[in-house]
Amino acid sequence: MNKKIHLKVNTDLTASPQVLSWFEQMNQPPIPDKEIWWQCQTLLMEGFTNIVEHAHRNLPIETPIEIEAVRFEEYIEIRICCQGEPFDLEQKLRQTTEFEENDQGRGRGLKIMSTIADKLSYEPIADNRYCLFFIKYY
Numbered sequence: 240m241n242k243k244i245h246l247k248v249n250t251d252l253t254a255s256p257q258v259l260s261w262f263e264q265m266n267q268p269p270i271p272d273k274e275i276w277w278q279c280q281t282l283l284m285e286g287f288t289n290i291v292e293h294a295h296r297n298l299p300i301e302t303p304i305e306i307e308a309v310r311f312e313e314y315i316e317i318r319i320c321c322q323g324e325p326f327d328l329e330q331k332l333r334q335t336t337e338f339e340e341n342d343q344g345r346g347r348g349l350k351i352m353s354t355i356a357d358k359l360s361y362e363p364i365a366d367n368r369y370c371l372f373f374i375k376y377y
Contacts (some may be wrong), residue, residue, distance in 0.1 A: 242310040250295040250302045258287055258306065265310050275377040278355045279315050282373045283308075285348045286319045290371065294323025314357070314376040323369050328361040 246261045248254040262283055270276045287304065295302055305320040332353050353359050358374035 244308050246306045247303050248306070249300050250291050250298055250304055251300050252288065252291050255284060255287065259284065261306075262308060265308050265315060270377050272377055275375065279317070279375050282352055282355055282375060283317055283319075285352050286317065286371045286373065289348045289352075290319055290321045290323060294321045294326070294369065298322060314374050317373045317375075319371040320364060320368055321371070322367070325363070326361055326369070328359070 242265065244261070244264060246258065248258060259280065262280065265279070266276055270279075283306075287306070290304055295304070302322055305318075307316075307318045307320075309316045328349070332349055352373065355375070356373040357376050358372070360372045362370055362372065364370045
């Protein structure tokens with residue numbers, strides 16, 4: 240039972256409700272563990288927000304963000320593809336302090352994603368684009 244869906248939105252945080260409602264179709268039939276589903280939604284929204292606020296910070300609002308989700312029997316994959324700058328995710332995670340010490344809010348989204356995701360990467364893809372990638376097992 241593989242299910243694959245795509246969405247293309249502008250670089251705009253007001254698209255967040257649209258992204259979340261689009262993603263709902265991944266939960267049909269419902270994932271038995273509601274906490275895992277909530278974590279998948281959190282990964283998607285943290286990733287989307289991060290792309291808008293950081294990777295696409297200096298780009299026009301019309302710059303597309305492409306999102307793909309694939310549901311397999313035991314896990315969900317999420318890809319958020321953007322036109323952001325090169326960025327060393329592993330190094331950034333090492334530089335970011337833990338939640339308790341992090342009162343300036345910088346990098347918190349990355350820490351949240353790295354804590355929740357079973358796999359997390361930010362890799363170059365075709366057309367000078369980058370892809371934020373997650374896997375979450377259930």
